[in-house]
Amino acid sequence: MIQAGLDPQATVKHDEKLKDKHGHSRQFDVVLRGKIGGHEVLGVIECKDLQGSVGTPVIDAFVTKAASVGADLKFVVSKHGFSRPALKVAADNHVHTLSLLKSPTEKHGFTVGDYVYACRLAWTSLRLSAVLTDGTTLAIHDRPQDVHVNGYSLFEWILQEAHSTFLKIPEPGWYRLRLRFHDPATIVLSSGARQIQVLEVYLKREREYRRKVAFAVGSGFVDFGSKKLKVPGGGTIKVSFTADPNLKDWEPVDALPKKPSALVLGTLFVYSRPGEVPRSLFDAQTVAEVMFDPLVTKQLPDPTQLI
Secondary structure: OHHHHHOOOOEEEEEEEEEOOOOOEEEEEEEEEEEEOOEEEEEEEEEEOOOOOEOHHHHHHHHHHHHHOOOOEEEEEEOOOEOHHHHHHHHHOOEEEEEEEOOOOOOOOEOEEEEEEEEEEEEEEEEEEEEEOOOOEEEEOOOHHHOEEOOEEHHHHHHHHHOOOOOOOOOOEEEEEEEEEEEEEEEEEOOEEEEEEEEEEEEEEEEEEEEEEEEEEEOOEEEOOOOEEEOOOOOOEEEEOOOOOOOOOOEEEOOOOOOOOEOOOOEEEEEOOOOOOOOOOOOHHHHEEEEEEEOOOOOOOOOOEOO
């Protein structure tokens, strides 16, 4: 990949010795020769198969050795990553720092970890009201599970609509689901049956952000300079983390980062819903005009019920 990025016709030699400015032979694990913009370019690569991460002394020594042969491109590849001071010294001296990722079946090698962020959206509260046929407004205090319209469970229909038709509403706040019946409908409450012309369902949308560390393995490498995972042609990257629908073991955060890292890049959108959403037999679209819109007024009927 480095060779192709430099020049498709570039040459690559392993374990080559170059003469430094004093006439001494200096050994390099990999030597690249190619052209950029018509100019000859020399690249040198040092490969470190250490038990731990590469530290500052290795980078210091490589910087001196690469400068002595006039190298234009300088790379250090480590099996187990780099220390933070080493990365700072490498960046100051324009040394590219790379680590090979291990495959999922390997026991040793470099694994890169970074945060995966999640945005969780959920319907959390429900309030009900109705407009009677005489035009008066009725606040409904019964449990939504106990309310029936034209003989059908209202709560089952609300759950079905909230977690299917309106599942992916992105913005938090209160929303109104309004049914204007073509003919008066019968609503059955604990206080008795009433004839209604309009039914209003108020749903609250809440949004929260969380994060969790994920680890990447596969046939590629991490470039610490650009903070990106790079995969050669035909290669694969596997990012591993676990997420339950409620993100219980994820760390809460105030917001998503403005400039997320590109190592394990991704934002997971989780649309929270009950384990099973019943299929409602209430065909609201046939008997009423159904409207759904964000709620701008702050006047809401009581009580609040979780859904």
